[in-house]
Amino acid sequence: MAGAALLIIFSLIVISVRSYADTRLDLVARSCETTTVQNKDDYLKNYESILQKMEPEMYRNKFAFNEAGKPPDKIYVLSQCMNDLSSVECAQCFARISNILPACFPTTGGRVYLDGCFIRANNYSFYREVTADGDINRCSDDVDTNEDFKMVLRDMLPRMVHKAPDKKGFALFQESRNGTTVHGMAQCWKILDKEMCSSCLADAVDLVFRCVPSKEGRALNAGCFLRYSTYDFGHDTNAGAVRYAIISFIIYIFLTAVVCTLAVAIGLRLGKMAYKQMNPRREWKGKEVDLAALDQAMKFLQFKFSTLEKATDCFNEANKLGSGGYGEVFKGTLPDGREIAVKRLYVNGRNRSREIYNEMDVISKAQHKNLVRCLGGCFTIIENFLVYEYLANKSLDGILFDPEKKKELDWGKRQKIIMGTAEGLEFLHKGCEVRIIHRDIKASNILLDIKFRPKIADFGLARLCSRDSDRISLVNNTVAGTL
CATH class of the missing domain: 3.30.430.20 (Gnk2 domain, C-X8-C-X2-C motif)
Structure with a gap:
C-alpha cells in the first residue's frame, strides 16, 4: 500500500514538471x-x-x-x-x-x-564585492523609439530595485503602457545583504539605462544581474500550481512523520531521565554537563561544533597551521567567506570547563591592535575549541628563520614588529582590566597580518595551562628571554 502511494506521488511529480523552451x-x-x-x-x-x-x-x-x-x-x-x-x-x-x-x-x-x-x-576573496571595474552592459541591436517604451522602463526599473532586496534578492516584473509591454528581472548574489543588494542594483539601473532605446538590455555587475526585454524571457514561478499542491501534500506527510517521531523521542528521553533519577548509580557520569559553567560561557560567541568541523574540512591535516604547548591550530573558512584560525585545546573535559570559561572572560577583556582577536569558542564534553582571527603571514618564526622569506623583513618592518609587540605587552601589563603576564613570549607566538603588523597570541592560555603544570609541563620559567 505504501509502495503504491509513493509510486502515485512520484508519477504526479513527474507529470507536473515543466519544460521550458528557453x-x-x-x-x-x-x-x-x-x-x-x-x-x-x-x-x-x-x-x-x-x-x-x-x-x-x-x-x-x-x-x-x-x-x-x-x-x-x-x-x-x-x-x-x-x-x-x-x-x-x-x-x-x-x-x-x-x-x-x-x-x-x-x-x-x-x-x-x-x-x-x-x-x-x-585568486582573492571577492565574494562581498558589489561593483568592480569589469562591470558592463549588453544592449540589443533592435531598438524601440516609442516614448511609451521609455516611460515603462523609467517606471519599472526603480520598482525592481526597491522590491528585489526584500524578496531574497530576486524580482520578476512585467509592465505595460498603451500596448507596449516590457519584462524585467533583477537578481543579487545570495552572499550580499539587503543594503549591498540595493546598492548593486541601483548601479545596474544606471548601466542598463544606457541601452535605451534598445529593445533589450542587461547590466552585468560583480554582485548582481539586471535585464529588461520586450519579450517574456522569465520562467513564471507562480505557474506550477499543481506542483505546489503536490509538494505541500508531501511536506504535510513529512511533517506529520516528524512530529510523531519527535513525540516518541521525547517520551523515550523523559523515560530515560526518570530512570536515571530512580537509579543514580547507573548514570553515565562521563556525559554530565557543568550547567553553571555553561551559563557563564553564554557571554561569548558560541560556535557550533558542526560549523567548525565544516570550516576546517573535519580538521583535515592539510588545513593544520601548526601545534604548540596549548593545542593544535587549524585554518578554516566560515560560510560567509571569513577565514578563521581554530585552536583545539589540549586541556579539555568537564573538570576544566570552568577554568576555560574564566580564561575566555580574561581574553575577551584584552582588546588591542597588537593582540590576536578571539572571535569565540566551542565547548563540548570531549573537546574545547577557541576561534581566532586568521592572520595571513602566520607566525614570525616562520619568516624569521626561513632563508628566503626573511628577506622580506627589512629593518623598517623589523622595527615596527618590535615596537608593536612591546605595545601589546605593555597593554597586557598595564592597560588591561586584569593584569596578564604572558610568560611565553617568543617568535612563534607573534603573528603577522598581511601588512606585517604584529599581534601577540596565547596571552591568556599561559595562565590556564600553568595551573596544571604538575600534569602538563607547558610553561618553562627557566627559559632565557621569557617572563
Missing part, C-alpha cells in the same frame, strides 16, 4: 583577468576539485562558493543561477558555464554570464 544557456559575456598564475596545472586542478564540491550545492541551493590551494595561486570560485530556474535547469546551466571559464586560464580567472547563471573565479 533554457537561458546563451552566452551573454565573458571577461578574463590580465594577471597570470605561477602554476597553471595546480590552478586548474584546484578549479576542477572545487567544481566537484559545488555541483551538489548548485543543484540544491542554486548557489555555491568554494576555494582551494595556497597563495598566491589560491583560487576562489562563486556561482549562482537565477531564482526562476528549476534545480535541473540550474544544473545544466552550471555544467555549461563551468566549462567556459577555463578558457581564461592561465590568468587568475574572470567572469562568465549566461542568461540563466553566473560564475566568477580569481
Whole structure:
C-alpha cells in the first residue's frame, strides 16, 4: 500500500514538471583577468576539485562558493543561477558555464554570464564585492523609439530595485503602457545583504539605462544581474500550481512523520531521565554537563561544533597551521567567506570547563591592535575549541628563520614588529582590566597580518595551562628571554 502511494506521488511529480523552451544557456559575456598564475596545472586542478564540491550545492541551493590551494595561486570560485530556474535547469546551466571559464586560464580567472547563471573565479576573496571595474552592459541591436517604451522602463526599473532586496534578492516584473509591454528581472548574489543588494542594483539601473532605446538590455555587475526585454524571457514561478499542491501534500506527510517521531523521542528521553533519577548509580557520569559553567560561557560567541568541523574540512591535516604547548591550530573558512584560525585545546573535559570559561572572560577583556582577536569558542564534553582571527603571514618564526622569506623583513618592518609587540605587552601589563603576564613570549607566538603588523597570541592560555603544570609541563620559567 505504501509502495503504491509513493509510486502515485512520484508519477504526479513527474507529470507536473515543466519544460521550458528557453533554457537561458546563451552566452551573454565573458571577461578574463590580465594577471597570470605561477602554476597553471595546480590552478586548474584546484578549479576542477572545487567544481566537484559545488555541483551538489548548485543543484540544491542554486548557489555555491568554494576555494582551494595556497597563495598566491589560491583560487576562489562563486556561482549562482537565477531564482526562476528549476534545480535541473540550474544544473545544466552550471555544467555549461563551468566549462567556459577555463578558457581564461592561465590568468587568475574572470567572469562568465549566461542568461540563466553566473560564475566568477580569481585568486582573492571577492565574494562581498558589489561593483568592480569589469562591470558592463549588453544592449540589443533592435531598438524601440516609442516614448511609451521609455516611460515603462523609467517606471519599472526603480520598482525592481526597491522590491528585489526584500524578496531574497530576486524580482520578476512585467509592465505595460498603451500596448507596449516590457519584462524585467533583477537578481543579487545570495552572499550580499539587503543594503549591498540595493546598492548593486541601483548601479545596474544606471548601466542598463544606457541601452535605451534598445529593445533589450542587461547590466552585468560583480554582485548582481539586471535585464529588461520586450519579450517574456522569465520562467513564471507562480505557474506550477499543481506542483505546489503536490509538494505541500508531501511536506504535510513529512511533517506529520516528524512530529510523531519527535513525540516518541521525547517520551523515550523523559523515560530515560526518570530512570536515571530512580537509579543514580547507573548514570553515565562521563556525559554530565557543568550547567553553571555553561551559563557563564553564554557571554561569548558560541560556535557550533558542526560549523567548525565544516570550516576546517573535519580538521583535515592539510588545513593544520601548526601545534604548540596549548593545542593544535587549524585554518578554516566560515560560510560567509571569513577565514578563521581554530585552536583545539589540549586541556579539555568537564573538570576544566570552568577554568576555560574564566580564561575566555580574561581574553575577551584584552582588546588591542597588537593582540590576536578571539572571535569565540566551542565547548563540548570531549573537546574545547577557541576561534581566532586568521592572520595571513602566520607566525614570525616562520619568516624569521626561513632563508628566503626573511628577506622580506627589512629593518623598517623589523622595527615596527618590535615596537608593536612591546605595545601589546605593555597593554597586557598595564592597560588591561586584569593584569596578564604572558610568560611565553617568543617568535612563534607573534603573528603577522598581511601588512606585517604584529599581534601577540596565547596571552591568556599561559595562565590556564600553568595551573596544571604538575600534569602538563607547558610553561618553562627557566627559559632565557621569557617572563
